[in-house]
Amino acid sequence: MSNLTPRDASTRAADTDRIQVAQLLTDAAAKGRLQLGEYEHRLAKAYAAQTYEDLDRLTEDLPEATETTHRRGASKPAPKTLLLAILSGFERRGRWNVPGRITTFTLFGGGVVDLRYADFTSANVEIHAYSIMGGQTILLPPEVNLEVRGVGVMGGFDHNVDGPGTPGAPKVTISGFSLWGGVGVKRKNRKPGGSEQLSP
CATH class of the missing domain: 1.10.8 (Helicase, Ruva Protein; domain 3)
Structure with missing residues (x-):
């Protein structure tokens, strides 16, 4: 109703x-x-x-x-997030609140940021991704719009991501660099029967 x-x-x-x-x-x-x-x-x-x-x-x-009642205009972006992996790893998967700004850093470590089941709290999301002798992967749902500005120096930073996104969907801008490391950016479909990923 x-x-x-x-x-x-x-x-x-x-x-x-x-x-x-x-x-x-x-x-x-x-x-x-x-x-x-x-x-x-x-x-x-x-x-x-x-x-x-x-x-x-x-x-x-x-x-x-x-x-719930409509709280039109009342939502607030989640606070900025910093994810570090120094001789270790990080994972952000499942249902979580995506802030307007995320910074990720791997040094001799690895990480995964999965946005497929997450709740966006901002129409524009900036991810600043840095990898030094480490690696990280950013997984995107099919509908988000994407701009990649990162640079690989003796390493890799994915720019070839398939799919145009959906008009009006949140825009994710990924910048940063990799040095003797890698930042992978991939669109990946949600899995059928993955409702456990959607649970808070």
């Missing part, structure tokens, strides 16, 4: 509104109310939505929509 009055249903939605509906859809998928294909279909539509009415249509059959 819609939380909107007829008067504001045609009001243009903001990025924060689209992000909140995306999180609500993720909640529904985590509880098994949406199969993976339906979840990804609605997610793409949520990011492309222009009005509150467009967003409400995507959630009107979900109990999660009536359990």
Whole structure:
């Protein structure tokens, strides 16, 4: 059931509104109310939505929509995140809040940043990735938009990433460098039956 009055249903939605509906859809998928294909279909539509009415249509059959009120404009980006792997490793997988800025650093170590099941809290995400004699991989869901500006010096920094992303979806900008190391950037589909990854 819609939380909107007829008067504001045609009001243009903001990025924060689209992000909140995306999180609500993720909640529904985590509880098994949406199969993976339906979840990804609605997610793409949520990011492309222009009005509150467009967003409400995507959630009107979900109990999660009536359990929470629309907090339009009230969402706050998660705090900046620093992930370090010095003679060690880091992993950020499953359901987590993606901040507007992430810095990753590997030195004789490795790391994985997986955004496929994560909740975006900002429409623009900057990842500053640095690898020195180490390696890291950044996994992206199919819908995000991507710009890669990183440089490899006697090492590798992936720029050849398939897929254009979905209009209106969050934009991820990856910059940084690798020295005798590597930064891998890959789009990877979510796995069917991966609802455990969506659980908080």
